[in-house]
Amino acid sequence: MPDSKNSEIYKTVDHLFRQESGKMVAVLTRIFGFPNIEQAEDIVQDTILKALEVWKWGKVPDNPQAWLYQSAKNKSIDIIRRKKLKYKIENEIAILLKSEYSLAPIVTEMFTVGEIKDSQLRMMFACCHPSISPEAQITLMLKTLCGLSIKEIGNAFLTNEETINKRLYRTKEKIRADKISLDYPGADTMPKRMDGVLKTLYLLFSEGYSSSHPEKLIREDLCEEAMRMTILLSENPKTNHPHTNALLALMCYQVSRFNTRLDDKGLIILLKDQDRSQWNKFLIEKGNEYMMRAAEGEMVHDFHIEAAITSVHANSASFEKTNWKLILTLYNTLLDRTNNPMVALNRCLVLAEVEGYERAIEELNRMKGLSGNCYYNSSLGEMYLKTGDKEKAKIYFGKALSLTSSNAETELIRRKINLCLSAGRAGS
């Protein structure tokens, strides 16, 4: 058999694996109960391997998804019949799994579109349970719901497989010990739990969006998975809150300029210099749509304000035509709410556009506790460079250079330092 055909099949299966394994793990964990999650993961793993084995010799079936589901269904029914589960099933369908009258029908029903989505949402709430640390929440979510391999997760966190394995093991033990089930939170705890889920998705997205990670592919994957899950939340009336839509709008706007943030050599292109004609119009439109939906209701979340800021950028014709005053007002609100030093820092850069670079330098110098932050120093450097004070600019860019580990950032700062060294008028 020619290699090209094999690689074609691997590509199809790889794509399917990502898409479908997360769904299947969620469904099977719902059927077996969370304590048996390893069993669910094993079945999915077996199913994928079997697909690879069978499809290698013939052609990929017309509906590979249905093939995978059927195979996973058969395996799980077999395991339930032979009582091979490590932990007793204790959920609302346990009694239906005990009788042959209902065993096959209930398992089949769990694999219908609506029930799959339901299981994914339940799984999301379990992964984001407040008793689990944010880092562990993201790890578990990437493994069980997004179908990422241990190696891929290790890459995403810039750590090794062993660390991720240990983290997953401890998290699963914790869930078993705390008896966290795959149920929706009750009406009283729902708002708080929803907030937790959204915050974790936001973190996952930011992890992917941050430019500090060396591998572009992994970053896009993380953003895509975070979006996929937020969309899932927005599709269910139980979880389709204005906050969900605000987060989704924020994500759409951010991703719309994903491809213009780096040049073909992998170097960072600043917002000012990005080719706006290359921003993804479809995603900006989607962002605007979600923004409209986010406006329903009276509660304002930080996501609303962050989304509003990115919305102004996304819908501006050029850097110069940006409504900086509006953005500054939004930053003031956000800063009041969060008191987050990074928000304060970003606000200063907006202030520079509204009230001038000197004012921004003044405020930046007044900020405390950020002298060890790369972004803080490079921002100050940039402000000084803009005012023509190349000496001071050089000092701050030098500090920033010693504080970054990213190749793209290093290169950007080096260029700035070169500007400081060159004669003539300053400017980027």
Added chain:
Amino acid sequence: MYLFRGGMASEQAANVPADHMQKWMKWMESLGQKGILVGGEPLQPTGKQVNGSKKVVTDGPFIEAKELVGGYLIVNAKDINEAVEISKGCPIFEEDGKLEVRPIQKMEM
């Protein structure tokens, strides 16, 4: 205990349509949610019979298909009247089948 006779309950599993199985499942699900359902199984329409002190083995089926016990279900009910009421939701009646309600005998030792 409910004993099912006739209807689809007497068919081979492969001949039972999926929507029919879904109906049974839904009924059992509703019993399960109310804590009524204890358990039960469908039976194949074949089998063997072992007879008398000589333990003579003969092949089934033994009687007409519609009289054959096709399965059983055990439910919690406070008395036979309640059990009869509950049984009226059973999908077997849509197929003109029969259902026999029998209280389980508690043996005193």
